[in-house]
Amino acid sequence: MFKKILIANRGEIALRVICACKELGIRTVAIYSDADRNSLHVRFADEAICIGPPQLAQSYLNIPAVISAAEIANVDAIHPGYGLLSENANFAEVCETCHLKFIGPPPEVTRLMGEKEKARAAMKKAGVPILPGSDGVLGGDGEALEWARAVGFPVIIKASAGGGGRGMRIVRSEQELPGLFNAAQSEAAAAFGNGDLYMEKYVENPRHIEFQVLADQYGTVASLGERECSIQRRHQKLLEESPSTQVTPELREEIGQVLCKTLSDVGYVNAGTIEFLMDTDRKLYFIEMNTRIQVEHPVTEMVTDVDLVKSQILLAAGETLENVLHGPIVHRGHAIECRINAEHPEKFTPSAGKITTFHPPGGTGVRVDTAAYAEGTIPPYYDSLIAKLVVRGKDRDEAISRMSRALGMFIVEGVYTTIPLHRKILADPEFRAGHTDTTFIERFFARNGKQG
Ligand code: ADP
Numbered sequence: 001m002f003k004k005i006l007i008a009n010r011g012e013i014a015l016r017v018i019c020a021c022k023e024l025g026i027r028t029v030a031i032y033s034d035a036d037r038n039s040l041h042v043r044f045a046d047e048a049i050c051i052g053p054p055q056l057a058q059s060y061l062n063i064p065a066v067i068s069a070a071e072i073a074n075v076d077a078i079h080p081g082y083g084l085l086s087e088n089a090n091f092a093e094v095c096e097t098c099h100l101k102f103i104g105p106p107p108e109v110t111r112l113m114g115e116k117e118k119a120r121a122a123m124k125k126a127g128v129p130i131l132p133g134s135d136g137v138l139g140g141d142g143e144a145l146e147w148a149r150a151v152g153f154p155v156i157i158k159a160s161a162g163g164g165g166r167g168m169r170i171v172r173s174e175q176e177l178p179g180l181f182n183a184a185q186s187e188a189a190a191a192f193g194n195g196d197l198y199m200e201k202y203v204e205n206p207r208h209i210e211f212q213v214l215a216d217q218y219g220t221v222a223s224l225g226e227r228e229c230s231i232q233r234r235h236q237k238l239l240e241e242s243p244s245t246q247v248t249p250e251l252r253e254e255i256g257q258v259l260c261k262t263l264s265d266v267g268y269v270n271a272g273t274i275e276f277l278m279d280t281d282r283k284l285y286f287i288e289m290n291t292r293i294q295v296e297h298p299v300t301e302m303v304t305d306v307d308l309v310k311s312q313i314l315l316a317a318g319e320t321l322e323n324v325l326h327g328p329i330v331h332r333g334h335a336i337e338c339r340i341n342a343e344h345p346e347k348f349t350p351s352a353g354k355i356t357t358f359h360p361p362g363g364t365g366v367r368v369d370t371a372a373y374a375e376g377t378i379p380p381y382y383d384s385l386i387a388k389l390v391v392r393g394k395d396r397d398e399a400i401s402r403m404s405r406a407l408g409m410f411i412v413e414g415v416y417t418t419i420p421l422h423r424k425i426l427a428d429p430e431f432r433a434g435h436t437d438t439t440f441i442e443r444f445f446a447r448n449g450k451q452g
Helices: 011-024 040-044 063-073 089-097 107-114 114-124 141-151 176-194 249-265 297-304 309-314 322-327 396-408 419-427 440-448
Strands: 004-007 027-033 047-052 078-079 155-159 169-171 196-199 208-213 221-235 236-241 270-278 286-292 334-341 355-358 368-369 385-393 412-414
Touching: 004 011, 004 063, 011 027, 011 040, 011 385, 027 040, 027 063, 040 089, 047 396, 063 089, 078 309, 078 412, 089 322, 089 334, 107 114, 114 196, 114 286, 141 176, 169 176, 176 196, 208 249, 208 309, 208 322, 221 249, 221 297, 221 322, 221 412, 221 440, 236 286, 236 297, 236 419, 249 270, 270 309, 286 412, 297 309, 297 334, 297 368, 297 385, 309 322, 334 396, 334 419, 385 396, 396 419
Parallel strands: 004 027, 004 078, 027 047
Antiparallel strands: 155 169, 155 196, 208 221, 208 270, 221 236, 236 334, 270 286, 334 385, 355 412, 368 385
16 A cells, blocks of 8 residues: 555645545645645645645646655655646656556556547447547548538537637537637647647537546446536536436446446546436437546545545555445435635636635535635635535435535635525526536526526
């Protein structure tokens, strides 16, 4: 087992990894930028090393600085969290070269699954349903037009290196294609340093449903069921739940089996998430795979009682899945997560600054993952997620009432947050009835005005 792990991340996920390490008796090393000097991940880690100025490129994304910190602290492994370097195959390779265990899949598997059109091709080959679309990267807007005609409008142009909903454009007619193609290309090039685009059929009113898997180094893969993440704004998730109201036990079992076989065949190791869209006929289509822990992983932890981050560490250390899981996966009750972002409720722009009051809710079935605290500062340089409020109830109705009361008892002052928006979503009759496709938020704003 590892003796010491460096956490190449910040905020709530760095704390989450520290929790897992503490429970496993593993020492932790935090890295931090100048802006995070007073952060809780620095306080709770056994050791902490400053790796540079606030800008991401000079600190948390600075591979030589992260590796130097790992060497100085003499760690055995690096946990990358989510975002930042977590899906960077080059980083995983550098870790290997330096004899540091990267807690995630091998770099070649990250490379295969990380380029979205390559992952599409791999899934298609394995018999997992994908949406009709281009074979690989588009050569230019002329080729895009040919594919769009073949697939039929509407289509969606997506960035091969995509993430966070960037570099994506819905195209409804031939006339608007060249303009939207160029816009997607520049956005992708700016965001990812890679302007490669591909195309898929656009599904009207889909649900976003994703499956969590865990895999050991010996070819065994387990599916831990699904999360529904259809409540999104600008293609970014706001609220997630498990199980989905639309996934039957048979469908869960069927998809789980196909995924376990496919991932075992490609040599997948560690935690991963396979994202699908479900159309109005309840058919699932693969859209992408994330080769890391997800923001919304606590939803699965609440209904399965499996600690996914501890599992990641144990699997990376060479444990078998059998030893990590101790028996079959059992799903109990219903869980919901609300992402609490520090942002302006109308402009949706990050709301950095000092938190003056911070009172997280508690009680039965309530979990708060956060690195925020009263008098703490939210720096303007990073993600606006400041807390994840997660609840579990015996069924969806109980989870909804529990979440509503927990949101009502969550006090954050000094910065704007998405708490008021979530309270209104939870009270919305369409949400309560389970009518949750990815266009829910648009309809919700149309009904209630911009603030919900
Ligand atoms: P990213 O990696 O940028 O998050 P995804 O491929 O995961 O991009 O898609 C993000 C969201 O965009 C989906 O959850 C869905 O709401 C929307 N989306 C993506 N592809 C399609 C599609 N083919 N049809 C309809 N909506 C889509």
